[in-house]
Amino acid sequence: MADEAGQGITERGLVAVIWTLAGVSTVLLGGRLLIRNLVLKTFHLDDIFGALAWLLMIICMICSTLEAPLSYQYSAILIGETPMPPEAELESMTIKLRRWGVASQMLFWTSLYCVKFSFMFLYRTASGARSEYGKAWLGGMVYITLCYGICLIGVFGQCGDARYLWTFAQCSTPYVMGLDAKLIWVDYAFNVTSDLVVVILPMPVIWRLHMRLKQKLALSGICSLAIITIAFETVRTVKLYQENNNLTNLYSYLELLVSVLTSMLPSYRFLISPSDKDREYRRLFWTRITLRSYHSASSGYSMQNYDQTSRPAESQRAIHKGLETSQDVPPLPTGRNPV
Known part of the structure; x- marks a missing residue:
């Protein structure tokens, strides 16, 4: 042409x-x-x-x-x-x-x-x-x-x-x-x-x-x-x-x-990853998109509590203070990318 x-x-x-x-x-x-x-x-x-x-x-x-x-x-x-x-x-x-x-x-x-x-x-x-x-x-x-x-x-x-x-x-x-x-x-x-x-x-x-x-x-x-x-x-x-x-x-x-x-x-x-860590990330992502409470695979874990206890040390302090969470919830890492 x-x-x-x-x-x-x-x-x-x-x-x-x-x-x-x-x-x-x-x-x-x-x-x-x-x-x-x-x-x-x-x-x-x-x-x-x-x-x-x-x-x-x-x-x-x-x-x-x-x-x-x-x-x-x-x-x-x-x-x-x-x-x-x-x-x-x-x-x-x-x-x-x-x-x-x-x-x-x-x-x-x-x-x-x-x-x-x-x-x-x-x-x-x-x-x-x-x-x-x-x-x-x-x-x-x-x-x-x-x-x-x-x-x-x-x-x-x-x-x-x-x-x-x-x-x-x-x-x-x-x-x-x-x-x-x-x-x-x-x-x-x-x-x-x-x-x-x-x-x-x-x-x-x-x-x-x-x-x-x-x-x-x-x-x-x-x-x-x-x-x-x-x-x-x-x-x-x-x-x-x-x-x-x-x-x-x-x-x-x-x-x-x-x-x-x-x-x-x-x-x-x-x-799309099948790993446990990425499944936790997926649950957190979709619950925040839909503005619902986040629930881990093992017990209830609200978004509000997650925001307040995003780091492991803070999570431990929150547990001792009696916040509503379960002791077997693995803290989601905040210093790494979901890769």
Whole structure:
């Protein structure tokens, strides 16, 4: 179709896809924050980074939507659908697109790495104070942060020198084109290895936990969600390296959108988990949603009493004071995520 401008998808179709997925991510974020507020009565760093990743993703999608008309116009010129404009006009379009591109790439990488930090802080909260894991976690955080810095260097170094970003002649030389092709694979290598750190790091801890094999596999599956983004990153990088516009932009947006979306999913695990702790979380969540009194599996436990005795020490003091509760009710943890 003529209005695809060689990108393999129409401008309306592209906008519809990215905002549909952005809407799904928004709903999942709202549910995540509601769950944490009702069940844990607090938020952790993984929630903060998850919300920040969503916010930056939304801003990136706004920039992409505003950029789309110019991007399709430029692509139509490159493939010959639209007559070549005067040289000065083409140079102006190129610089304007690069300005949009630098802004979008900054938002893209920052949002993507906020997703990784969200997973890392989730692991930290779930693992507790394990000294042997703490060193590995710190090393992983340092490596992921370095990878983020390298990706940002690639954004500002795509013309060889940041001073030439807004200069058409200096950014169109054969040297710069060759450098750009190399930077694409450098970014890919560091981005994928940082994803693998997010996937592999919690595995030793998970498989040493005293739980059923089915639960270990479920937790490992949650930690392996980053593999999905590796697939999109691979396709996107190959398309960029080939300098083929066909669906290139769509793959780039999908990588970010799917990454943010999957970062919300661990918060919903307790809704389907068969463990006793997660069943208690489910009962508490639904009773607070319906504004009814919470009853544990063993005896009555009102929401009012739960709010007053959410910590084990406070629960023990409340028991000695004679509050209406049963001595065999296990206190629900408040310092951990329901994962």
